[in-house]
Amino acid sequence: MTELLQKIHQLNTADIAAPLGFHGDGQHVGLKHKSKDLGWIYSETPAAVAGVFTTNQVQAAPVQLNKVTIKNGELQAIIVNSGNANAVTGNIGLEHAKIMQETTAKVLNIDASLVGVASTGIIGQILPIDKVVAGIHQLNIDGDTNGFAHAIMTTDTQEKSITIQSNIGGHLVTMSGVAKGSGMIHPNMATMLGFITTDVSVTSDLLQQALSDDVETSFNQITIDGDTSTNDMVLVMANGLAGNATITTASEDYDHFKTMLHTVTTALAIDIASDGEGATKLLSVTVNNGHSELDARMVAKKVVGSSLVKTAMFGKDPNWGRIIAAIGASDVTINPNIIDIALNDIPVMTAGAPVEFNQEVMSQSLEQKNIAIAINLHNGAAHGQAWGSDLTYEYVKINALYTT
Numbered sequence: 001m002t003e004l005l006q007k008i009h010q011l012n013t014a015d016i017a018a019p020l021g022f023h024g025d026g027q028h029v030g031l032k033h034k035s036k037d038l039g040w041i042y043s044e045t046p047a048a049v050a051g052v053f054t055t056n057q058v059q060a061a062p063v064q065l066n067k068v069t070i071k072n073g074e075l076q077a078i079i080v081n082s083g084n085a086n087a088v089t090g091n092i093g094l095e096h097a098k099i100m101q102e103t104t105a106k107v108l109n110i111d112a113s114l115v116g117v118a119s120t121g122i123i124g125q126i127l128p129i130d131k132v133v134a135g136i137h138q139l140n141i142d143g144d145t146n147g148f149a150h151a152i153m154t155t156d157t158q159e160k161s162i163t164i165q166s167n168i169g170g171h172l173v174t175m176s177g178v179a180k181g182s183g184m185i186h187p188n189m190a191t192m193l194g195f196i197t198t199d200v201s202v203t204s205d206l207l208q209q210a211l212s213d214d215v216e217t218s219f220n221q222i223t224i225d226g227d228t229s230t231n232d233m234v235l236v237m238a239n240g241l242a243g244n245a246t247i248t249t250a251s252e253d254y255d256h257f258k259t260m261l262h263t264v265t266t267a268l269a270i271d272i273a274s275d276g277e278g279a280t281k282l283l284s285v286t287v288n289n290g291h292s293e294l295d296a297r298m299v300a301k302k303v304v305g306s307s308l309v310k311t312a313m314f315g316k317d318p319n320w321g322r323i324i325a326a327i328g329a330s331d332v333t334i335n336p337n338i339i340d341i342a343l344n345d346i347p348v349m350t351a352g353a354p355v356e357f358n359q360e361v362m363s364q365s366l367e368q369k370n371i372a373i374a375i376n377l378h379n380g381a382a383h384g385q386a387w388g389s390d391l392t393y394e395y396v397k398i399n400a401l402y403t404t
Helices: 061-072 088-109 129-138 145-151 204-214 252-274 293-304 309-312 321-329 360-367 395-400
Strands: 022-027 038-053 076-082 114-122 158-169 172-178 193-198 233-238 282-290 341-342 347-349 370-376 381-388
Touching: 022 145, 022 172, 022 193, 038 129, 038 145, 038 193, 038 204, 061 076, 061 088, 061 114, 061 233, 061 395, 076 088, 076 129, 076 145, 076 193, 076 233, 088 114, 088 129, 114 193, 114 233, 158 252, 172 395, 193 252, 204 233, 204 252, 252 282, 252 381, 282 309, 293 309, 293 321, 293 381, 309 321, 321 370, 347 360
Parallel strands: 076 114, 193 233, 282 370
Antiparallel strands: 022 038, 038 076, 038 233, 158 172, 172 193, 282 381, 341 347, 341 370
């Protein structure tokens, strides 16, 4: 993968419409007080599509609709609103999702079966569909593509986007991603909205396989607060306009494509983790020498999801006892007498025993925005990572007053 990564170039400017044949827009249509709250992505031709969805048993109307829509393997547009989740709204919610789908199709002069729908915001409130319908008519094909990233935000404090380019089969290919998410972030694709566009030509079956495999080591490895949302999903559209020979089987081109996809999803996952509600720090947990990749990932996620670890990092407290306790509370078989732990490359535990460290140096280190927790299980050769944020007073304030 290292060799393939060297062939990928990240652009300075991220744009969901950067791949050939894609367009987008984002506008304020009155669902929120003043921020942009409705946007779309449009491809000039139908694109292969793949999707992964929330594992919450309570699923919002757009999730239910999209699970059916993408079965045909193609999408040409995605319409997204923020400010209202259209979740737990009964049959009327599903009707409203279909109205969003059908209105978008009519405005773009495409079939409704080629339109995906997504919503994010407050649960349990009826979507003001008249505002949405009027807003869809306000969107432009060649509109404010950067506005799309802002139109999908809720409590996010910053845009989360990336555009990369590489060469596959002798053709320049581009891939862009946009995501939202800062609260209700927890594993198993129940965390966020993510949209990825690319002009690579790849079959929908392989695209789905690549995405399903990838989320296990990217989006499913972030956690903010342990809560699982009703709405969230990742959709990938690949319209093939780059001109490469269609990727149909496992091959060098497929490996290259998967590396590009992982570059995008990992960057978006880290952006989400660093923008957790009220967060002051990004926590990155790396586990080395696990018995299996699954074990390593499980330990990393257990540590980054620990409320006690999160609060310690917020308080700049090198309380590594909370880290080893979280490791021991995982479902992974470990030997605590051989484990090493370091905080920002400063060893705090070696072979299961404490290591003396300079308190002043450690305090200065924990002032940083990025906190790296390194764990060596000495139980194999597998590697795993997870990302999250600290747990702060501001997080409680944001969520205590969310609907008021």
